[in-house]
Amino acid sequence: MQYHRPGSLDAAVTLLRDLGDRGMPLAGGTFFVPHRRELFTDIEAVVDVQDLGLGYITLENETLRIGATASLASLLESQVLKNTSFRIIPETVAQITPLELRNRATVGGDLCISAETDLPTALIALNAQLLVASGSGTRTIPLEQFYAGYLENTLQVGELVTEVMVALPGRMSGSAFHKFKRRAIDLPVLNAAARVELDAGGRCVAARIVLGCAEAIPVRAGSAEKALLGTRCEDSDIVRSSEATGDIDYLGDIRASRELRRVWGRVAVREVLREAVKRAMEN
Numbered sequence: 001m002q003y004h005r006p007g008s009l010d011a012a013v014t015l016l017r018d019l020g021d022r023g024m025p026l027a028g029g030t031f032f033v034p035h036r037r038e039l040f041t042d043i044e045a046v047v048d049v050q051d052l053g054l055g056y057i058t059l060e061n062e063t064l065r066i067g068a069t070a071s072l073a074s075l076l077e078s079q080v081l082k083n084t085s086f087r088i089i090p091e092t093v094a095q096i097t098p099l100e101l102r103n104r105a106t107v108g109g110d111l112c113i114s115a116e117t118d119l120p121t122a123l124i125a126l127n128a129q130l131l132v133a134s135g136s137g138t139r140t141i142p143l144e145q146f147y148a149g150y151l152e153n154t155l156q157v158g159e160l161v162t163e164v165m166v167a168l169p170g171r172m173s174g175s176a177f178h179k180f181k182r183r184a185i186d187l188p189v190l191n192a193a194a195r196v197e198l199d200a201g202g203r204c205v206a207a208r209i210v211l212g213c214a215e216a217i218p219v220r221a222g223s224a225e226k227a228l229l230g231t232r233c234e235d236s237d238i239v240r241s242s243e244a245t246g247d248i249d250y251l252g253d254i255r256a257s258r259e260l261r262r263v264w265g266r267v268a269v270r271e272v273l274r275e276a277v278k279r280a281m282e283n
């Protein structure tokens, strides 16, 4: 296998364009290396994206920008993310173990795997957008629309994710993340994240509730969101919302049955809503 390590974004997208479906980006390699022989048999060359200057985490003009090669560990350490509006990001990353993995794995890699991961759930709740570059320019994709199926995303051959963007939410908003896993070091069996926004009178004016590993790709729990909108987010409203997840077509597999995921889905939505509402009221 050929290994390329370009020093600029232009050089990387040119290489990826020229390689076509024979090549692919390589970031931390924590997914690529163990799955190379099983999933990437047609790949003849990798383009290492670690030298493209995409390791930043900044807050400019009320927009959080995280470069694609920022390590998961750097999200835990970032002062910018200690801002209460974004603290769900390090809280989510803290549940991705072990430490060696967080040091090596990148945000772009975690988002592009398109399988059982945690960060996409949290970032879809925050309404994150992806910036994508290719030989023909850049485009923005809402993360919510990025996933096409298990291990499938909507990137075209030759495209590279360069950045994740999240707009600073309104003042009375709060978010939270919850994960069910089998062991201390494990991929999620189910996770959930929510962001709620309240008006001055404490009524819910916006809600984004997301479930990961419930279906093949992360999904919004639309009926649960609708049930919460306009309420004062009393505990009874939260419980009613968490029970309105009938529109989710839960998966059953070797790690958890469909029925167990349905129960966990209700519990996870209830937990994230309680925490998100509490945080919104504190803001």
Ligand SMILES: Cc1cc2nc3c(=O)[nH]c(=O)nc-3n(C[C@H](O)[C@H](O)[C@H](O)COP(=O)(O)OP(=O)(O)OC[C@H]3O[C@@H](n4cnc5c(N)ncnc54)[C@H](O)[C@@H]3O)c2cc1C
Residues within 6 Å of the ligand: 024, 025, 026, 027, 028, 029, 030, 031, 032, 033, 049, 068, 069, 095, 096, 097, 098, 101, 104, 105, 106, 107, 108, 109, 110, 111, 112, 113, 116, 117, 118, 119, 155, 159, 160, 161, 162, 185, 186, 187, 188
């Ligand atoms: C032991 C172990 C435990 C784990 N536990 C968890 C867990 O609890 N929660 C969780 O969420 N994840 C978990 N993971 C998954 C882990 O988070 C991923 O392996 C990691 O995030 C992938 O990032 P990477 O930079 O190493 O990607 P790579 O392995 O380098 O790449 C992964 C894929 O993304 C593509 N890619 C990478 N960067 C880009 C880019 N900028 N643009 C376009 N495509 C790109 C690559 O082409 C490849 O297809 C675990 C992994 C291991 C090995």
